[in-house]
Amino acid sequence: MFYSIAGTLLGIGYIPLAPATAASIIVCILIWFLLKSPLTYLSLIIILFTLGVWISSKLVILWGEDNRRIVIDESVGMLITLFMIPQRILFFLIGFFLFRFFDIVKPYPINESQNLKNGWGVVMDDVIAGMYSSIILWIFIFFYHLIQ
Structure with a gap:
């Protein structure tokens, strides 16, 4: 029971249409309003990464590899x-769309990371998609400030 509640982010994963997108939107909103301290933010990444691998490993046994309910x-x-992105709606929107793009398209090595066993494969593709998205977003922010 705990695994399914946590793995679906309190049931968001049960949304019938695009649960991953819904989870991403909700996380963006929570980041916007709640996460102000970089240390708290980084701690949350580490905790959710660790929990994500562990919980996903359990849910893969119950639901199969990378089930869409796991968000x-x-x-x-x-x-x-x-992470550490200036709090502007434009930057958050671009970050959201970049992440969803990389999470859906899964260019190399995101696609390869799904071959990792158990929860590692479930979580690592999103970690790499997040890294790709963050790098591109920071490049955008750099040029955005350059032309301002």
């Missing part, structure tokens, strides 16, 4: 994408 991994990816 705790999306929370980790979005947190990585938006």
Whole structure:
């Protein structure tokens, strides 16, 4: 019971249409309003990553590999994408769309990371998608400030 509640982010994973997108939107909103301390933010990434691998490993046994109900991994990816990003709606929107793009398209090595066993494969593709998204977002922010 705990695994399914945590793995679906309190039931978000049960949303019938695009549960990963719904989870990503909710995480963006929570980051916007709640996460102000970089230390708290980084701690949350580490905790959710660790929990995500552990919980996903349990849920993979019950539900199969990378079941769409498992959305705790999306929370980790979005947190990585938006880590230390200046709080502007434009930046958050771009970060959200970049993360969803990389999470759906899964270019190399994101696609390869899904071959990792158990919860590692479930979570690592979102970690790498978050890293790709963050890098591109920071490049955008750099040029955005350059032309301002």
